[in-house]
Each structure stands twice: as structure tokens, then as C-alpha cells.
Amino acid sequence: MHVLAHPNPALKQKAAEVDPGTDRQLARLAKQMAKLMYAERGIGLAATQVGVQKRIIVFDLGDEKRPVTLCNPVIVERSDETATDEEGCLSVPGITVPIERASRVVCEAIDLKGDPVRVEAEELFARMLQHETDHLDGILILDRAAPEERKAAVRRYMEALSAESAG
Numbered sequence: 001m002h003v004l005a006h007p008n009p010a011l012k013q014k015a016a017e018v019d020p021g022t023d024r025q026l027a028r029l030a031k032q033m034a035k036l037m038y039a040e041r042g043i044g045l046a047a048t049q050v051g052v053q054k055r056i057i058v059f060d061l062g063d064e065k066r067p068v069t070l071c072n073p074v075i076v077e078r079s080d081e082t083a084t085d086e087e088g089c090l091s092v093p094g095i096t097v098p099i100e101r102a103s104r105v106v107c108e109a110i111d112l113k114g115d116p117v118r119v120e121a122e123e124l125f126a127r128m129l130q131h132e133t134d135h136l137d138g139i140l141i142l143d144r145a146a147p148e149e150r151k152a153a154v155r156r157y158m159e160a161l162s163a164e165s166a167g
């Protein structure tokens with residue numbers, strides 16, 4: 001398993017809802033995703049990013065190595081108040097893009113046992129949840145950037161890519 005990088009077309013797909021009650025692969029998938037997330041030093045990872053079209057995300061905002069898994073996460077509330085901050089993505093390596101997001105969100109999901117989970121998040125936590133649920137809908141940071149920022153970001157990214165393949 002590895003993290004797919006833009007412009008891999010799998011990153012543009014909309015992932016399907018999961019049923020932890022019948023999908024026996026989910027716990028294993030979540031474990032592998034968490035391992036990869038830590039290895040890549042990310043704070044969150046969506047299944048879409050490893051080419052699995054299932055609505056599942058893992059994240060860990062702390063240093064306790066205790067990953068949280070959410071299945072079928074949906075942002076049900078977004079604050080009117082927004083914040084703009086530089087955002088990176090393991091699937092768009094080497095660049096960050098300023099992105100405006102809701103400052104606070106409420107996210108509803110189910111856990112790996114199928115029990116409902118409701119998360120109230122703010123600041124970085126809220127930003128991460130919006131970022132990861134975007135992935136499940138095939139949306140990347142490049143798609144969220146303002147038009148001029150997007151142009152510059154794509155150029156920086158292509159430069160980073162070609163430098164990598166040259167070196």
C-alpha cells in the first residue's frame with residue numbers, strides 16, 4: 001500500500017459508503033492506513049488516497065500514536081466563520097496551498113463497530129476533517145484553492161514533480 005499522488009485519476013473518484021457489519025476487510029484496511037499515515041508523517045489519511053474507494057478516514061492529531069477511524073464521515077454543520085491557512089496533502093507532495101475552511105464543524109460517522117460517532121471540531125481538527133472528507137468525494141486541495149492560487153500551486157507542483165523525476 002502506498003499514497004497515490006496527483007494526477008492519479010483514482011484520487012478524483014467518489015468513494016462508496018461502507019458497512020462495518022459486513023465488510024470484514026475494514027479493520028485491516030484502517031490499520032494499514034494508520035501505519036502508512038505515521039510512516040508518511042501525515043495527520044490524516046483517506047482510503048481514496050491509497051486507491052481504495054471506501055468512505056473511511058484515519059487521523060491522529062496528537063503524538064500518542066492512537067489513530068482514530070471514522071467510517072462514512074459526513075460534515076453535518078459548518079460554522080459561518082472561516083479561516084484561511086496553508087494546507088498540505090500527502091497526495092500533492094511538496095507544496096502547500098492557502099485554503100479557506102469553516103473554523104468549526106460537526107462531523108457524524110460510524111466507528112469500526114458500526115456505532116454512531118459525533119465529533120465537534122475546531123481549528124486544525126476541523127480543517128483536517130474537511131480535508132479528509134473532501135478526499136472521499138474526489139476533491140483535492142488544488143480544487144479548493146482560489147483560481148490564482150490554484151494556478152501558482154499547480155505550477156509549483158509540476159516543478160516539484162519534474163525535479164523529483166530528474167533527480
Ligand SMILES: [Zn+2]
Binds near residue numbers: 089131
Ligand atoms: Zn490530503
